[in-house]
Amino acid sequence: MAGRNGLQRGGTAMAGTPTQGLGPAHAGGTPLSPADQAREAVVEAALGALDLDAKARLLAGQNMWSLPALPEIGLKSLVMSDGPIGVRGVRWTSDDPSIALPSPTALAATWDPALARRAGTLLAQEARRKGVHVLLAPTINLHRSPLGGRHFEAYSEDPYLTGRIGCGYVSGVQEGGVGTTVKHFVANDAETERFTVNNVVSERALRELYLAPFETIVAGAHPWGIMTAYNSVNGTTMTEHHHLVGEVLRGEWGFDGINVSDWTAARSTTGAVEGGLDIAMPGPRTVYGDALARAVRDGQVEEAKVDEAVRNVLRLAARVGILEGAEPVVTELPGTVDGEALAREIARRSFVLVRNDGALPLPTGHKVALIGAAARDARVLGGGSAIVFPARIVSPLDGLTAALPEGTVTYALGADPNEELAVADKGFELRAVCRDADGNVIGTGSAPGGHIQWMGDDLPEGVTHATLHTVELTGTFTPRVSGPHTFGIKGLGAFALTVGGTTYFDDVQRPETDDRFEGLFRAPTPHAQVELLAGEPVDVSLTYVTTLPENIPMPVIGFTLAHQEPRRDPDELIAEAVETARAADTAVVVVATTERVESEGFDRSDLRLPGRQDDLVRAVAAANPNTVVVVNSGSPVELPWRDEVAAVLLSWFPGQEGGDALADVLTGAHEPGGRLPTTWGTFEDAPVTQVTPADGRLEYGEGVFIGYSAWEKEGRTPSYAFGHGLGYTTWTYESIEAEGTTVTVRVTNSGARAGREVVQVYLAPTDADADRPARRLAGFAGVEAGPGESAEVTVELPRRAFEIWDETSNAWAFVKGAYEVQAGRSIADRRVATTITV
Structure with a gap:
């Protein structure tokens, strides 16, 4: 490749290029501030006072x-917590609620790094409230x-978009005095x-x-932590990858934070030590600790390598204010x-209106038929370690009913996407009872939602793993509807399930795969079908025998009581929805994925x-031409009916305030502000669909062609292109000018109401x-203007x-030649262009 098309080879230190961090070794050529120097001195003194153990x-x-x-050096315990949409804290429970923001795809759909920064500030506030020093977020994989x-x-x-949003998020969290990974x-x-x-990827x-997004964030936001992944890259597991961690991340980029x-x-x-891993989580059984001290004493590891890792950890402790004598970065x-107001704002700013034949915003006085299971029981977040427990969830039914005049909203279930059991929730009142081997009660705890997840020593007061033999989820269930209710279990081990005094299961649920988190992510198994009457409570009990496997990093007790309401005939439900829609002026159908479609622990097999x-x-669309479809999913799904409905609005996983945000947008109180951060299309047309390894290897054979470039x-032609999104006004692109690499675009709001436009700039050799x-996103900027007003944006x-x-x-090579600079509303809707030569 070298020497063709005017390639000019160069190193990594180039003006305007995200290449170097601001570490203590001055990798980027920037001297430490006096405050940084003072913290480094405290870190070195603390390191010198520690023995090997x-x-x-x-x-x-x-x-x-x-x-x-480590009290001997004035070091407090460093606490971490899962993110990225909220701060769960150290307990997997709703006893200590968390603000639940919209999903990361939603945040990126705002195309607004400043809004991401505000989200980070809120999460830092939540972390400090919960005693958390480091947030395990953001996820910036592509x-x-x-x-x-x-x-x-x-x-x-x-x-590029990932890096810009990630920079805003990391900056906001760390400006609140909390670290990120x-x-x-x-x-x-x-x-x-x-x-x-083993992911096989070309250099x-x-x-x-x-x-690229990691490099951008290291340079632009100076994160205090990086988390290395489970997978291998080109034959080396990432927790031992000296080239990518030691030579690239720390060497070229100057990263000076912790690697967990x-x-x-x-x-x-x-x-791990030779590969540059600082912290091995979780504990108490890890490859570090006593094993690391033995490796040093046996001559397998130099103590200087240990010192490098400890220095990084102490630097983080100093930054967050838990190392005595060191002033924290944020005072x-x-x-x-x-939090609730910001969650609502992010949600409505993230909604992407991909189609609108005039049905939105809803005309004043229209009768609205709201249809769909997800309209009543909203899915506001994805499954897996991203789960948090908000104090409240506003469903679309809640939000629209509150926003519109009384009596103008009717509801029908339509079609329930939940084809399997879900966590026991609506109508359940449960508590956890802990007993020893003799059946004596040794402690009790709350169990909202029918889910137990106790990790390590996070047990009810008075309970220890040595004394705990069984945990019983017990209480009552009051059905919303009459009919055959299904009960089941999510988890591995010995269980007994009793409903209404009858034991329906008393046996062992065994693993089906070698995934160590299968008990957390597997589908619930049904074990009982019980005929119940609406409004009449029934006793329920699920008892788990707490047998812990050998050689686990730490003890974890996790299981779930699962439930499913009576399944009605789908054709009958659809017919009811059609009649409800026919009697309304506008039908709003909320369609959704489920936890078995989008979650940590498995990939999808299709996009349906x-x-x-x-x-x-x-x-519904056949019965009512004014049909609006709200798509409640965190990632792309196929929309085979998209040309048959009046409007399509993508709401992502909208967080706890999603219902109110949806009402804001549907009624026109606010316009939908989102633009697609990823291409939406069909599975058949998607260029990259290989996610299943062959013999342990996954070849990234598409090279640099993913997303819109592929x-x-x-x-x-996709269903909806990268960057696409409509508002409630129209925009005219008047001109584009380039002076060197500074691009100025002039736009006019040519519609009848105020709005916000995201001007996207693509560079095409x-x-x-x-x-x-053929082209890549090279910059973007948001602009607001009233009707008839013009505005300019400048993009470097x-x-x-x-x-x-x-x-x-x-090495990086600068490609000389002519480039067309194109600006517009999406990768497929480029309105103005000019040519530059570099």
Whole structure:
């Protein structure tokens, strides 16, 4: 490749390029501030006061979420918590509620780094309230394929947009005095065989795509932590990957934060230390601690390597204010953020209106038929470790009923996508009773939602693992509807399930795979069908025998009582919905995925909506031409009826205030502000769908062509293109000018109401090779204007937009020549263009 098309080889230190951090070794050429120097002095003094055993102990989790305190140097215990949409804290329970923001795909759909920064500030506020020092977020892996199971937990298919949103998020969290761990480093883009898969990725694809957002965030937001992934990259597991961690992350980019393993990812003591892993989580059994101290004494590891890791951990402790003598980075906290208000704002700013034939906003006085299971029981977040427990959830039915005049909203179930049991929730009042081997009660705890997840020593007061023999979920269930209710169990081990005094299951649920988290992510197993009457309470009990496996990092007790309401005939439900829609002026159908479609722990096999929801939409649209479909999913689904309805609004997983935000947008109180952060299309047309390894290897054979660049290369037309999104006004692109790499775009609000536009700038080499994308997003800016008003935005094109990774010289190469700079509303709707030569 070198020498063609005017390639100019260069190193990584280029003006305007995200290349270097601001570490203590001055990797980026920037001297430490006096405050940083003072913290470094405290860190060095503390390090010098520790013996080998204490140092090794500090690098290993003492439990699920924290590192040990070392009082001899004035170090408090460092506490971490899952994110990214909220701060769960150290307990998996709704006893300590968390604000639940919209999904990361929703945050990216705002195309607003400043809003992401405000979200980060709120999460820092939540973390400090819960005694958390480090948030295990954000996830900045790319949407390589729409089948990725945690697609909803990442931002975008585009590395530039991902990096910009991630910078805002990290900056906001850390400005609140709380650390972040940007994850999962790197190429952790699917869930199938995630613990063992070897992802085979070219160096060019790594640099231009998968490493790019990490590099941007290290340079632009200086994160205090990185989390390394379970998977291997090109034959080396990421917790031992010296090249990517030591040479690239720390060496080239100057990263000076901690490198923590994904939970249970660390496999080898010497391999992890030599690979640059600082912290092995969780504890107390890890590859560090006593094992690390022995490795040093046996001559397998140099103590200097241990010191490097300890220094990084102490630096983090100093930054967050838990190392005596060191002033924290943040001494004056940001102002208090109203969490519910911000969650509502992000949601409505994230909604993407992809189609509108004039049905929205809803005309005043219209009678509205609201249809769909997800309209009543909203799905506001994705499954897996991203789960938090908000104090309240506003469903679309709640929000629209409150916003519209009394009597104007009718509701019908239509089609229920939940084809399997869900966590016991509506109508259940449960508590946990802990007993010893003799059957004596030794403690009790709350159990809202029928879910128990006790990790490490997080047990009810008075209970220890040594004395605990059984946990019983017990209480009552009051049905909403009459008929045959199904009860079941999610979890592994010995259980007894009793409903209404009858025991329906007393046996063992055994694992079906070797996934160590199968008990958490597997589908519930049905075991009882009981005829019940609406409004009449019935006693329920689920007893679990707490047998813990050998050689686990820490004891975990996790299981769930699951339930499903009576299943009515789908055709009958659809017919009822049709009659409800026919009697209304506008029908609003909410379709959704379920936890078995989008969650951590597995990938999708297709992009279809579950159940009979497609049939429901078509039937309602045939009965009412003013049919609006709200798509409640965190990632792309097929919309085979999209041209048969009046409007399609994508609401993602909208967080706890999603129902009120939806009412804001449907009624026109606010316009939908989102633009697609990833391409939506059919499974048949999607260019990259391989997420299942073959013999343990997953080849990233598409190279640098994922997302919109792959759609363009293949000449395929998606349902809705990257960057697409409509508002309630129209925009005219008047002009574009470029002076050097500074681009100015003038737009006019040519509609009848105020609005916000996201001006997107794409850079297209005029003589691109077949192995280079036709165009890439190179900048964007939001602009607001009233009717008839004009505005200008200025976008600075980064040097990296003109570069490719040259695998011959193993360096970035600046590609000289002519480029067309295109600005518009999406990758497929480019309105104005100019040419520059570099």
